[in-house]
Amino acid sequence: MEQDFWQARWRENRIGFHEDTPNTLLTRHFAKLGLHAGQSVFVPLCGKALDLDWLCAQGLRVSGIEFNQGAVEEVFDRQGLAPQVTREEGITRFHAGALTLFAGDFFALTSGHIGQVDVVYDRAALVAVKPEDRGAYAAHINRIAGPVQQFLVGFDYDQSLMQGPPFSVPGETVQALYQETHSITLVEERAADGRIGERCNALEQAWLLKPLA
């Protein structure tokens, strides 16, 4: 099962996807989203990314969902926050200040859980989803967040060189998933770091998705 796979990775500390600093594609291009303090960003499949802290530091309201409860708790611990914890329809909600993280399955999350969303920040989330589930993932994002702006950071590489996750999600796939709801612009691509860069010459790509009027 998908959840068992990810929980095992967390248990065994096989979390090479976790970055030691906020993602620099996010920090460099964030201004393009035109957000202001008090607006809200939803981070699907958020792990314990330092991006969450960085987004909070911009004055945004931040929500996210992650299977692994320990990862969620760690984000609050490192921010020195003592969250209120409540259980809602099989999902555990952690909330303190401007940060709300859910421990549970993304596909069980509803718009009622996350409330108003102004932007979706997807870093290594779409690329973590099995190719056969991508259509459902993109449709669920649009359903629960609404067809809002998205900043999407993923990888493009020759899939025959490595098994995912992370899977390769080339530009044609981003287009196929979101072109009916968004205009899509590649804002930057660069050689990916780490194992995926060394093994597959992968590109890390940042996409800006703007909702069609």
Ligand SMILES: C[S@@+](CC[C@H](N)C(=O)[O-])C[C@H]1O[C@@H](n2cnc3c(N)ncnc32)[C@H](O)[C@@H]1O
């Ligand atoms: C590749 S990691 C990326 C984490 C984070 N975005 C980051 O940049 O560090 C994917 C994460 O999604 C979580 N995940 C995968 N499928 C999920 C699902 N259906 N619901 C909730 N979390 C999920 C995994 O536990 C894992 O932490």
